[in-house]
Amino acid sequence: MKIAVLPGDGIGPEIVAQAVKVLKALDIPMQLEEAPIGGAGYEAAGDPLPAATLKLAKESDAVLLGAVGDWKYDSLPRDQRPERGLLRIRKELNLFANLRPALLYPELASASTLKPEVVSGLDLMIVRELTGDIYFGQPRGISTLENGEREGINTMRYNESEIRRIGRVAFDIAMKRNKKVCSVDKANVLETTELWRQVMIELAKEYPEVELSHMYVDNAAMQLVRAPKQFDVMVTGNIFGDILSDEASMLTGSIGMLPSASLDANNKGMYEPSHGSAPDIAGKDVANPLATILSAAMMLRYTFNDEVNATRIENAVKKALAEGYRTADIHTEGCKKVKCSEMGDAVVAAL
Ligand code: NAD
Numbered sequence: 001m002k003i004a005v006l007p008g009d010g011i012g013p014e015i016v017a018q019a020v021k022v023l024k025a026l027d028i029p030m031q032l033e034e035a036p037i038g039g040a041g042y043e044a045a046g047d048p049l050p051a052a053t054l055k056l057a058k059e060s061d062a063v064l065l066g067a068v069g070d071w072k073y074d075s076l077p078r079d080q081r082p083e084r085g086l087l088r089i090r091k092e093l094n095l096f097a098n099l100r101p102a103l104l105y106p107e108l109a110s111a112s113t114l115k116p117e118v119v120s121g122l123d124l125m126i127v128r129e130l131t132g133d134i135y136f137g138q139p140r141g142i143s144t145l146e147n148g149e150r151e152g153i154n155t156m157r158y159n160e161s162e163i164r165r166i167g168r169v170a171f172d173i174a175m176k177r178n179k180k181v182c183s184v185d186k187a188n189v190l191e192t193t194e195l196w197r198q199v200m201i202e203l204a205k206e207y208p209e210v211e212l213s214h215m216y217v218d219n220a221a222m223q224l225v226r227a228p229k230q231f232d233v234m235v236t237g238n239i240f241g242d243i244l245s246d247e248a249s250m251l252t253g254s255i256g257m258l259p260s261a262s263l264d265a266n267n268k269g270m271y272e273p274s275h276g277s278a279p280d281i282a283g284k285d286v287a288n289p290l291a292t293i294l295s296a297a298m299m300l301r302y303t304f305n306d307e308v309n310a311t312r313i314e315n316a317v318k319k320a321l322a323e324g325y326r327t328a329d330i331h332t333e334g335c336k337k338v339k340c341s342e343m344g345d346a347v348v349a350a351l
Pocket residue numbers: 011015066067068069070071083086255256272274275276277278279280281286287288289291329
């Protein structure tokens with residue numbers, strides 16, 4: 001297991017250090033190598049994605065990333081800004097499948113803006129296609145018509161192989177979970193997503209154990225806040241997934257708890273928390289490291305097929321929460337307020 005560790009900026013180094021501590025505590029053979037990205041890459045090599053970092057990422061089986069970005073780089077030319085490094089590494093590694101679980105720990109039910117009975121026990125996985133759809137389709141642009149009026153154009157496009165490969169990711173994940181896939185489309189209006197639905201139905205024949213359902217995106221947006229626990233795996237295209245995954249993340253109430261994975265066709269992946277580099281709290285050892293620790297668990301599950309150790313980490317996080325450990329962002333009356341490094345220690349102790 002060769003893992004590229006890219007801490008990045010802001011709270012990145014603090015939270016990644018905790019995830020590395022947890023991985024090492026598992027006592028399984030792995031090779032971890034660190035490299036700079038984002039603002040740290042710019043400082044080290046004048047490039048948010050230094051050539052040596054990209055080389056390491058390509059040679060590794062998986063990438064564990066903290067976060068990139070700091071306001072002090074906002075005046076740099078666009079291609080030297082930290083966020084550029086992130087977009088480039090995703091593209092270079094062909095990461096077409098974005099996995100965003102929304103899981104609510106019972107202990108944190110009061111952190112959600114929804115009623116506890118609606119979200120308590122929520123365990124949903126959104127699988128979003130990341131490299132196609134209206135975000136990339138040609139033609140696109142703003143032009144001026146003959147009558148002088150301006151017109152904006154974007155093109156929603158998917159070919160069947162792109163749909164099949166993201167569908168396969170969703171069905172494979174469902175096989176490791178509760179064997180239910182809900183495909184989200186707008187097949188009543190958009191031909192692109194009519195094809196999406198056809199391909200999903202064809203693919204489902206290869207997965208007789210998985211129950212496939214379909215939902216229009218407008219209904220899905222409503223159902224996510226009405227009764228989110230009806231979903232197991234939700235699969236959708238780039239634009240619908242962009243919106244629905246942000247909506248789903250808020251069901252859990254706390255950004256510091258949400259891991260994510262982006263995978264290529266061979267399950268090589270980049271694993272990172274869903275939040276940013278939080279420069280406002282960087283260097284204070286107060287950030288919540290759990291999203292990053294849970295991202296490391298996803299890495300074991302999806303890239304290394306190590307369900308046992310992935311579950312061990314997730315159970316250790318649950319135990320640390322059940323024992324009352326809370327970083328400042330999720331702290332409530334009566335719990336033990338701990339620092340970032342202490343939360344890492346609590347998870348290691350629970351392991
Ligand atoms: P952010 O996610 O960094 O922070 C938003 C708020 O959430 C802040 O108040 C922050 O303190 C808090 N927060 C975030 N993560 C936390 C954690 N683990 N524990 C406790 N509190 C946490 O978003 P932002 O402030 O909009 O952006 C800050 C920088 O991060 C910008 O430079 C932005 O471009 C970058 N960013 C990077 C990524 C990424 O690396 N994937 C994603 C989003 C934003």
